[in-house]
Amino acid sequence: MTGAEKRRTARISQILDAAALCFVEMGFHRAGMAKIAARAKMSPGHIYHYFESKEAIIAAIVDRESAKAAERFAELDAVDSNELASVMTERAIQSIEEKTDILQSALNMEMLAECQRNPEIACIIQRHDKYIRDQLTHLIGNKIGLDLAEARTDMMMVQFSGLANRLLRNPDMDLSSMIALMRQTMQSILTPDTIGDHV
Amino acid sequence: MTGAEKRRTARISQILDAAALCFVEMGFHRAGMAKIAARAKMSPGHIYHYFESKEAIIAAIVDRESAKAAERFAELDAVDSNELASVMTERAIQSIEEKTDILQSALNMEMLAECQRNPEIACIIQRHDKYIRDQLTHLIGNKIGLDLAEARTDMMMVQFSGLANRLLRNPDMDLSSMIALMRQTMQSILTPDTIGDHV
Numbered sequence: 001m002t003g004a005e006k007r008r009t010a011r012i013s014q015i016l017d018a019a020a021l022c023f024v025e026m027g028f029h030r031a032g033m034a035k036i037a038a039r040a041k042m043s044p045g046h047i048y049h050y051f052e053s054k055e056a057i058i059a060a061i062v063d064r065e066s067a068k069a070a071e072r073f074a075e076l077d078a079v080d081s082n083e084l085a086s087v088m089t090e091r092a093i094q095s096i097e098e099k100t101d102i103l104q105s106a107l108n109m110e111m112l113a114e115c116q117r118n119p120e121i122a123c124i125i126q127r128h129d130k131y132i133r134d135q136l137t138h139l140i141g142n143k144i145g146l147d148l149a150e151a152r153t154d155m156m157m158v159q160f161s162g163l164a165n166r167l168l169r170n171p172d173m174d175l176s177s178m179i180a181l182m183r184q185t186m187q188s189i190l191t192p193d194t195i196g197d198h199v
Numbered sequence: 200m201t202g203a204e205k206r207r208t209a210r211i212s213q214i215l216d217a218a219a220l221c222f223v224e225m226g227f228h229r230a231g232m233a234k235i236a237a238r239a240k241m242s243p244g245h246i247y248h249y250f251e252s253k254e255a256i257i258a259a260i261v262d263r264e265s266a267k268a269a270e271r272f273a274e275l276d277a278v279d280s281n282e283l284a285s286v287m288t289e290r291a292i293q294s295i296e297e298k299t300d301i302l303q304s305a306l307n308m309e310m311l312a313e314c315q316r317n318p319e320i321a322c323i324i325q326r327h328d329k330y331i332r333d334q335l336t337h338l339i340g341n342k343i344g345l346d347l348a349e350a351r352t353d354m355m356m357v358q359f360s361g362l363a364n365r366l367l368r369n370p371d372m373d374l375s376s377m378i379a380l381m382r383q384t385m386q387s388i389l390t391p392d393t394i395g396d397h398v
Contacts, residue, residue: 024315029226102315110312112367116223116305129368151376154365155384158377161368162361166353168311169328169360177350178357185354185384 012050015040016064019057024106028054028114028121055120058111062128073135081143085190088139092156093183096163100175105164133157146192155189211249214239215263218256223305227253227313227320254319257310261327272334280342284389287338291355292382295362299374304363332356345391354388 001009018040022031033054037044051057072091079087115122133153140156141149159182166173200208217239221230232253236243250256271290278286314321332352339355340348358381365372 024312027226027228027312027316029228106312106315108364109308110315112364113223113226113305113309113312115367116301116309117226125368126370133369148376148380151373151380154369154372154377155380157368158358158361158365160361161364162357162359165307165311165360165364166357168314169324169356170332170353171325173353174350177347178353181347181350181354181388184387188383188387189380 011042012060015042015047015050016057016061019054020061020103020107023058023110024103028058028110028118055118055124058121059124061107062111062124066128066131069132069135073139076139077143081145084139084144085187088190089183089186092159092186093179096160096182097175097179100163100167102167102171105167108161108164109168129157140190144190146190152189156186159185159189210241210245211259212263214241214246214249215256215260218253219260219302219306222257222309223302227257227309227317254317254323257320258323260306261323265327265330268331268334272338275338276342280344283338283343284386287389288382288385291358291385292378295359295374295381296378299362299366301366301370304366307360307363308367328356339389343389345389351388355385358384358388 015036019031019036022036022039025031026035031054033047034044036054036057037047040047051060076084076088076091111121111125115125133150136153136156137149140146140152146152163175163178163182214235218230218235221235221238224230225234230253232246232250233243235253235256236246239246250259275283275287275290310320310324314324332349335352335355336348339345339351345351362374362377362381
């Protein structure tokens with residue numbers, strides 16, 4: 001990466017972080033480009049140089065998440081099929097322990113609420129979700145070789161979304177004492193024929 | 200209930216339903232009392248006769264949920280301890296099948312997003328959450344007699360919140376094919392010592 005590219009990347013990152021804070025603190029509707037610029041300590045013109053609208057900023061925030069996820073999926077795709085279920089469970093637990101934070105959770109809620117009134121944002125969120133789902137379904141169905149791969153994928157994602165949601169409703173939640181239960185739940189979602197009795 | 204009480208209850212219900220729609224469609228900030236009144240086909244003065252603010256309306260929406268939950272918890276409290284885990288699982292599955300809808304999910308996201316900027320709403324949401332948690336923890340810890348009752352409670356609630364969240368992210372989600380996995384997950388959360396290996 002050249003110096004100019006690095007500066008550009010840093011600048012964009014600075015805008016996305018400032019925008020995320022503004023969306024959470026003011027709500028998407030009130031967080032105008034001028035407020036995002038002030039928060040990022042840039043001129044509004046400078047922001048418009050990179051992003052034409054708040055929706056474009058949301059798209060970039062979501063794309064940044066997709067890029068991080070793509071790296072993790074590439075790593076998982078290289079894991080031996082026999083070990084994949086346990087590696088996926090441990091990675092999931094690790095990411096819950098490290099990365100479950102209030103700001104990210106609140107931003108997700110704000111974006112999901114906005115989905116109902118802004119079709120452009122709904123489209124961005126649902127496209128990202130489909131990307132994550134396709135990757136997980138590939139790992140679960142093709143590599144681990146489980147049936148009901150789409151449903152198992154959605155159930156894995158229920159755990160992540162649900163936890164983010166819980167964190168906002170119960171700020172005293174003891175994440176560490178939930179980890180063992182979460183591991184067990186994820187293991188059972190990634191285990192064959194355990195649901196045979198109930199189908 | 201007298202005729203006057205019935206009319207009052209119906210009127211309040213009409214306001215709460217209209218407000219819920221306005222909050223989802225416009226966002227909490229833009230959904231003013233005048234807009235809620237128009238949606239409920241009442242005069243603003245009439246709305247203020249029942250509710251002094253939007254926050255009071257949110258509190259009443261949440262109280263209505265608490266009252267419904269209280270009925271369900273009273274029924275569960277009367278179930279034989281030995282059967283409680285399976286009855287709770289079946290009731291949970293039933294309520295997922297019957298009541299998981301986009302409007303309620305979107306309203307929850309809107310309220311959770313608003314929590315970050317409105318301490319009064321945060322307080323209402325967190326008090327409701329604590330009420331539900333206390334009831335579930337009582338059933339899981341005292342009646343079924345499981346350890347880690349608080350963590351199991353939060354994990355049960357992760358399933359509900361997570362599903363509501365998924366519905367907004369993946370409108371094509373096939374709920375019926377997830378039901379068997381969801382049942383299995385809830386059973387394992389309500390089963391003793393299955394997590395012994397991992398603690």
